Amino acid sequence: MSATLAVSVWRGGADGAFRDYEVPRHASQTVLDVVTWIQRERDPTLAYRFACRVGMCGSCAMTVNGAPRWTCRTHVDKVAPDGRLRIAPLANLPVIRDLVTDMRPFFDKWARARGRFEGRATRADDFARVPPDSEKRRAAEAGIECIGCGVCYAACDVVARLPEYLGPAALNRAWTLVNDVRDAAGLERLRAVAGAAGCHACHTHMSCTERCPKRLSPTAAIAGLKRAVAAAALRGEL
């Protein structure tokens, strides 16, 4: 193990450039540790996001040596055996400055995909009883742990080609709600996720599934949406 790391960090906005830093190397060092060291010891103007540092909040995602990752859960040893790191903001999102991207397009698409629970029960109704082993509950369970970090969105080749594509996270969210038996927006949600910018644009490259730090499979969720949308279309409901 070399004593230092050769780190290139993206500086500036969309028209910025990589700047090189030499960073002391330590055992069990994470990429977030590296970024933090640069900000504290070399350049306090370096902009980046983080909060929990333990893989709960999903705010520290960046492009590390070409792939989107949570920097807090990425050990330098795993991604930079040769001691070289190239750290850039997440792809497929506008860069605000340095390592900070504007997440608005990402979350706007959650709204467009109707990624919000819409209940029909009132306070007069009893609690909904959803059997944990029912097929729909299990389908919802498979995708419910998404924390919206944007890693899948940055990894998606279709988003890169087709900027209006809703993307894996929004579609995964929609699929969990399609399977929520308490939700009342079924058909409107299927309409929202169908079409050229929706689930049908997915090429099943599975980059989202490969990159998801929570090991979810947005690809499976999108396939489920395709089936649900097709069934509704064939029934003439869309």
Add this chain to the structure above:
Amino acid sequence: MSEARREALLWVAQRASAAVLAVCVAVHLATMIYAVQGGLSAAEILGRTRGSVGWLAFYALFVVAAAVHAPLGLRAVLAEWFGWRGRACDAALAAFATIVAAAGLRAVVAVFV
């Protein structure tokens, strides 16, 4: 028809035609390889296809599936690589589908009669 329904039905058409093509291509390749084993001539092959309603139906289905499938795949390529989509694009692809179907069916009929 709503955009959502149209896109969903086109997706179903592409998947259904792909399923048909998977069988047709396998049968087609297997038959070709089998047919030429003993040095079968074109005349001998025509002797088997002429008047055969079974082969006529098989290859007509093959051609129709290809005429449905290929333009839908092209549609995705045109939209994503060249940003061409909408009414004019769909009209051009419908014309392409018609040409594929017409040329294919012409060949199918030619080996039948």
